[in-house]
Amino acid sequence: MFILRYLVTDPVRRTALLAGLLTLFTPIAALSQLEEIIVTAQKREQSLFDVPASITAFSARDIEESRLYRLSDYAVRSPNLSFSNPSGDRSDVRFSIRGVGPISRGGVGNSVGMYIDEFNIAPNLLARTVDTQLQDAQRIEVLRGPQGTFFGRNTVGGAVSITTIKPDSSSRSGHVRVEYSSFDTLGLEASVNQPLGDTAALRVLGYYDESEGFLDQQGPHGDANATENKGLRVALRWHPSDSSTLDLSASFSDQTQELPGFVPTGNNSTSIETLEELVSALSGEALNINEIAGVIGAEPPTPNGVFPDNARDMSTDIGAPSDNETSIFNGRYQQELGETNLTVVAGYIDNSYVREGEGDFSANPSFTVLRAVDFEAFSVEARLSGEHEKLTWLAGIYYGEDEVDQHQFTDHLASDPFATNPLPGVGIDPFNIAFFCIGGASGVPGCPTAPADGFQPYVIGVNSNFGLWENVDFGSDVRSAALFFDVTYALTDRLDVSFGARYTEEDISGYRVEGPLADPFAPRESNPGVADTFDDFSPRLAAVYALSDNTNVYGSVSSGFRSGGPNPVADNPATPRDESSFEQETITNYEIGAKGAMLDGKLRAGIALFYMDWQDIQIRTQDPITQRQIVQNASEAENLGIELDLAWQLSDKLQLTLTYGYLDAEFGDFQDAGTLDGDRIDASGNDVPNSPDHTFSAVARYDFGTWSVTRQDMLPYLQAEYSYMDDIQSDVADNPRRLNPSYELVNLRFGVALGRYTAQLFVENLADEEYRYGTNNLETYLSGAQASVGEGRRVGVTLRVDL
Secondary structure: OHHHHHHHOOHHHHHHHHHHHHHHOOOOOOOOOOOOOEEOOOOOOEEHHHOOOOEEEEOHHHHHHOOOOOHHHHHOOOOOEEEEOOOOOHHHOEEEEOOEOOEOOOOOEOOEEEEEOOEEOOOEOOOOOOOOOOOOEEEEEEEEOOOOOOOOOOOOOEEEEEEEOOOOOOOOEEEEEEEEEOOOEEEEEEEEEEEOOOOEEEEEEEEEEEEOOOOEEOOOOOOOOOEEEEEEEEEEEEEEEOOEEEEEEEEEEEEEEOOOOEEEOOOOOHHHHHHHHHHHHHHOOOOOHHHHHHHHOOOOOOOOOOOOOOOOEEOOOOOOOEEEEEEEEEEEEEEEEOOEEEEEEEEEEEEEEEEEEEOOOOOOOOEEEEEEEEEEEEEEEEEEEEEEOOEEEEEEEEEEEEEEEEEEEEEEOOOOHHHHOOOOOOOOOHHHHHHHHHOOOOOOOOOOOOOOOOOOOOOOOOOOOOEEEEEEEEEEEEEEEEEEEEEEEEOOOOEEEEEEEEEEEEEEEEEEEEOOOOOOOOOOOOEEEEEEEEEEEEEEEEEEEEEEOOEEEEEEEEEEEEOOEEOOOOOOOOOOOOOOEEOOEEEEEEEEEEEEEEOOOOEEEEEEEEEEEEEEEEEEEEOOOOOOEEEEEEEEEEEEEEEEEEEEEOOOOEEEEEEEEEEEEEEOOOOOEEOOOOOEEOOOOOEOOOOOOEEEEEEEEEEOOOEEEOOEEEEEEEEEEEEEEOOEEOOOOOOHHHEEOOEEEEEEEEEEEEOOEEEEEEEEOOOOOOOEEEEEOOOOOOOOOEEEEOOOOEEEEEEEEEO
């Protein structure tokens, strides 16, 4: 009822809702104008119209002409799909569906699935594989709600399913595409499809792109967020017989970036704020971090201001290059056995990520940071499916393993001016002043008289050693097995009912080992290995009723779970709960919807309303002093909302597509919640992170028709795209300093096809919107928390030749 009251109180929303509802319940003729959308959300080819779920689908033409090459490109056009990037690195994209996603990287397994040809490429939260470059994508499907019976493990929030273009044995073909755009960006792509006789074909695609980056470097280091990406995909299709098909593929990608794409916010961490307060008290005047730098002869950490006044400038003395290499091997075998089909899908992924360099993000040589992740996973799934009279069924078995190891090092450099240059008139450098206070020394204004929790008394000259201040190895190992089935039965000519379930068992182990540090008094906590086992039964029930030949209504109840796990550190007796492990989280999703068409098939719409009961939510928190990281369980959250999509062929030349999502996601009783600052608060009633209230997109395409040019037909078009993403909170504390404000983007494209040749002129982010889509926070950032920012206006041209 709350959703309906919200929608009808605003004239614009009320008009959109009424238009959508009218399209759903008006009897019409068969769809004839708009192209039918075929999806495989239920592991078989179906019209989007017939699937009892909220789905957004993008065709090969959408992907090519709208340049949907990465997750953020299609996320802004999918209602209730949000994303963030706290580290400013493409390899660290995190996304949520209906507000369900990894909160502060809590837990081991992912909350949403990312599938390429039915293989999950990102089952583990620490894997840097969510946003691999799209290669040869034929279709993208965004599936909302738990998908356990069809897509399996770690899909409590939903899944993104990407289907690739398959080799074709009927003819030889290929293409070459060249692209140049702003920020000195050059892109190249080429493919070839080669038949190997009548029953097999090979398809190869390679790409390369480089860019100087969209940020400006104001410090002594020459480069900003320059990037270089390259990749190769090889696919083989073979028909051993008329009733069998084997698909094999191998893809490789290498993404490099010189510096993260973020700028300072000036919202300093607790340690920097403490430093400013203490230095101000000792000096007798209020000094911020830039002014303190001036007093001791250091470079100001934020010489060009902070976000939002500064959304394009960074200032560093060294780089922080990252390298993300991913290899994916996938196989799919399908055999027709009369009325039954056997399908086997297997895959292996290997990912290596490393970033090393700038740690303080200022022009001062103060800290360096190393982050290295090695990830491996494989899975195999075998299923039988078939149709017989009124019955459609599917049943299968799954087994998967994944292992991830991460290494983190923070090195305090002896050249740090904040730790070597004394404050005039005081004789102690700012670094020692701050940590002397935290260590519990008396006599310094504003300092406590006892050490902070977990700290030994601070001794100047002993605790301020230069060298490693963070030295930790941690990781996890997961073994997952499952049985699943789904059955659909046609009770009448108009009513289909479905029932399915998935039973899962998972063994999870983890470790965290602290190495030697420069400070012998610094708190350390190690646990070489702990393990736990989890099991779950997740059912699904759905029904679809045809009101007419072109109008379906549906309802569904589905559930999913994400395994708990061990916190590979000893339990902290200072907290009121046992935190040596965390429980599995569960979701039950209730959904009703309708899909239909009118105006002789020129108008098509869908609407879905949902309510999600989310229990034992997994959230990571961290002690800012001890660096002790644990995962805890929030008691519950309620996510409810609506999704509306509409496609309208206004004339033979003009088509309009609209999507809208509303989401209300709040924690229930959540006392003693750990924040990213390491505080413990009562977060009851706070917003669930990564859950924007409103998401909206509109695409208008005008085809000019056929123009005759030099005895050839030219097909020009003009396309305008608009997207809106509402505010996104990134912390359970509803911290305004970590709020990513709402933003809107406008893109324009003019394209033309002339025989084998196509070209497009494009302008993306036409208004040069300055926006932020992630917030990072480390104690070493002298310039405060860093904001991951989106790129400015991009103007470019794409040329393609089909061979």
